[in-house]
Amino acid sequence: MLHRGQFHSIGSLLVVLGTVVVVAVSGLCPTPRCATYDNINTLWTGPDPAHYQQCRPSQNGTWYLQLMACAPGTLFSYERQVCVLPVYWTECSITAAPDAVACEAPRCVTYDEISTLWVHELREKYYQCRPVNKTWVPQEMLCAPGTLFSFKHQVCVHQAMWKSSC
Numbered sequence: 001m002l003h004r005g006q007f008h009s010i011g012s013l014l015v016v017l018g019t020v021v022v023v024a025v026s027g028l029c030p031t032p033r034c035a036t037y038d039n040i041n042t043l044w045t046g047p048d049p050a051h052y053q054q055c056r057p058s059q060n061g062t063w064y065l066q067l068m069a070c071a072p073g074t075l076f077s078y079e080r081q082v083c084v085l086p087v088y089w090t091e092c093s094i095t096a097a098p099d100a101v102a103c104e105a106p107r108c109v110t111y112d113e114i115s116t117l118w119v120h121e122l123r124e125k126y127y128q129c130r131p132v133n134k135t136w137v138p139q140e141m142l143c144a145p146g147t148l149f150s151f152k153h154q155v156c157v158h159q160a161m162w163k164s165s166c
Contacts, residue, residue, distance in 0.1 A: 030078075034065060037109070043081050044065065046067055049075035051067055051070065053065040054068050062111050063110075078092045079092070105118075107138075117151070117154050119149065119151050123148040125140055148162040
């Protein structure tokens with residue numbers, strides 16, 4: 001007989017009589033988003049390991065996350081970017097580092113990139129995609145006095161609320 005206390009580990013799974021029972025997914029996986037080319041071409045973890053999320057184009061030209069199911073008896077591996085047998089499945093091993101997208105050089109190609117405010121080397125500045133000669137280019141912008149740019153909030157915030165994005 002199995003006891004409830006034997007299954008306390010978050011992110012663990014149990015295989016009993018060929019059935020996969022998932023307890024929870026690790027919080028170490030990166031946050032799914034469809035803002036960059038790399039994001040769009042990445043498969044993201046779902047609400048449980050038997051599912052994953054994929055960026056799909058919408059009719060208005062933007063991208064959205066669609067929940068997809070793994071084949072029965074398999075679990076999604078973020079590291080391998082495919083559904084695998086439970087024996088090969090591991091939790092995300094991504095450290096709790098800041099979102100790498102925040103620290104990339106600004107890009108102004110896709111709708112999401114154009115709509116994103118980008119981190120600048122100086123905390124009191126940021127980049128915003130602006131139209132110049134029929135194309136979009138990153139332009140340096142200055143925060144209001146006493147505020148610093150927060151990539152997470154996509155706005156300049158009071159210094160007491162600011163946390164590094166990189």
